[in-house]
Amino acid sequence: MNVDLFSRIEVTPPYFAFETLASEGDQVVAPIAPEQNRGGEESLMASAEVGRHLAILGSCALAQMQAETGRFFYLAQEATLVRLPASESAVRGPLQARARARHLTARDASATAELCNGQGQALFQLDVDYKVLRPAVFQKLYRAHHCPTPPSTRNPYLDNAPLRVSALDANGMEAYFGPVEPADCAGHFDDYPCLPVAILMHTLSQAAGYYFALGLGLTAQDALSIGRAFYQVQKAHIRAHRLVFAGQAVRINVRPPRSYPSEDIPSDWAEMEVFASDPDTDEVFGSALMTLSPAPNAVLRKKPRSRRTFVPSVVYFNSTSVDGDALWAEQPLPAEALQDKDTADAPA
Numbered sequence: 001m002n003v004d005l006f007s008r009i010e011v012t013p014p015y016f017a018f019e020t021l022a023s024e025g026d027q028v029v030a031p032i033a034p035e036q037n038r039g040g041e042e043s044l045m046a047s048a049e050v051g052r053h054l055a056i057l058g059s060c061a062l063a064q065m066q067a068e069t070g071r072f073f074y075l076a077q078e079a080t081l082v083r084l085p086a087s088e089s090a091v092r093g094p095l096q097a098r099a100r101a102r103h104l105t106a107r108d109a110s111a112t113a114e115l116c117n118g119q120g121q122a123l124f125q126l127d128v129d130y131k132v133l134r135p136a137v138f139q140k141l142y143r144a145h146h147c148p149t150p151p152s153t154r155n156p157y158l159d160n161a162p163l164r165v166s167a168l169d170a171n172g173m174e175a176y177f178g179p180v181e182p183a184d185c186a187g188h189f190d191d192y193p194c195l196p197v198a199i200l201m202h203t204l205s206q207a208a209g210y211y212f213a214l215g216l217g218l219t220a221q222d223a224l225s226i227g228r229a230f231y232q233v234q235k236a237h238i239r240a241h242r243l244v245f246a247g248q249a250v251r252i253n254v255r256p257p258r259s260y261p262s263e264d265i266p267s268d269w270a271e272m273e274v275f276a277s278d279p280d281t282d283e284v285f286g287s288a289l290m291t292l293s294p295a296p297n298a299v300l301r302k303k304p305r306s307r308r309t310f311v312p313s314v315v316y317f318n319s320t321s322v323d324g325d326a327l328w329a330e331q332p333l334p335a336e337a338l339q340d341k342d343t344a345d346a347p348a
Contacts, residue, residue, distance in 0.1 A: 008063035010073045010135070011056055014155040015187030015196055018053070018097075021060060028061045029098040032115075037159050039206045040213060042229035042295035043083075044095065044123070047236060048205050050115050051081050052157075052198030054126040057099040058111030062130070065101040073138045073189070074109060075243075076197050079128040081236045086121035094118065107132055142192055145245040149193050152186035161203045163252065172256055173211045176279060177203065178249035185246060195244040197286060204252060204274040204288050205233055211254045212270055212292045234269065235291040241284045244276075251279040269293045 005021055018030040032053050034045035059074035099113035109130045114122040167174040185193035209231045244250060257270035270292050276285040
């Protein structure tokens with residue numbers, strides 16, 4: 001472990017998951033293994049987890065460039081993650097992450113990072129912009145959220161956040177999770193526990209993936225079944241607007257796929273907008289524009305719907321059982337939901 005770099009950033013284990021760091025010229029490199037439940041996403045590592053590790057490694061590359069001494073907060077503000085065409089089936093040996101700083105000032109910074117397979121082929125690329133804060137400034141800005149955090153006794157980043165779905169129809173999906181507990185934020189940050197952007201984005205990705213799966217013809221039971229992969233994230237553009245601190249709940253909204261028809265993406269892909277907000281104030285925590293595709297090996301019950309009739313087969317989430325399992329009811333869509341997407345939203 002390059003202890004000097006680790007000691008100059010504010011994230012700590014278990015959110016910081018690298019066991020070793022090495023400097024190679026202007027790059028920082030590190031082996032990494034997947035740890036988070038991928039849910040319905042088919043990938044060697046969930047795309048949001050890729051973003052998590054690469055953004056952290058990018059902050060290490062910035063720490064290497066940083067001329068001033070001491071720790072800094074590198075808060076991810078905006079990022080673009082792209083799945084690259086390298087064949088994941090050719091993977092041999094551990095995955096490796098590498099990152100280099102692009103620019104650094106007293107207030108902002110940027111870095112580029114890649115996740116590579118055993119042959120050195122890049123599988124994902126992340127370009128990320130950060131806000132740079134000294135600890136004293138961070139603590140002053142967020143003093144209302146100070147909360148002494150005991151040592152972590154579990155790794156909260158292995159599983160997915162449980163979503164409580166309140167609406168699901170042709171107009172989109174709405175779900176909730178939280179309130180966030182301090183233990184859900186272990187390592188991010190000590191005494192100021194807030195939900196990592198990458199974990200928030202993982203929840204957005206899972207919600208978008210479920211809605212996307214319903215449009216492909218899967219039932220809700222298929223979409224929610226553990227271990228069933230049915231989609232891939234080809235690209236995600238992410239914006240973080242506000243930090244989600246312990247004690248806050250989060251509302252997730254998935255909008256129906258857009259850009260129909262489009263020559264930019266294949267006919268069975270979809271661009272989806274997803275938002276996370278405060279259910280009490282409507283303030284937006286974060287947003288993402290994701291390009292999703294069916295997983296290459298996904299077994300669909302029926303032929304994917306055409307892009308112009310992309311509507312879920314499941315309309316409403318009914319209730320929640322005592323142990324928290326989702327209970328779904330399949331119902332036919334109302335006639336108005338089957339209108340052509342190009343005309344349904346047209347102004348009167």
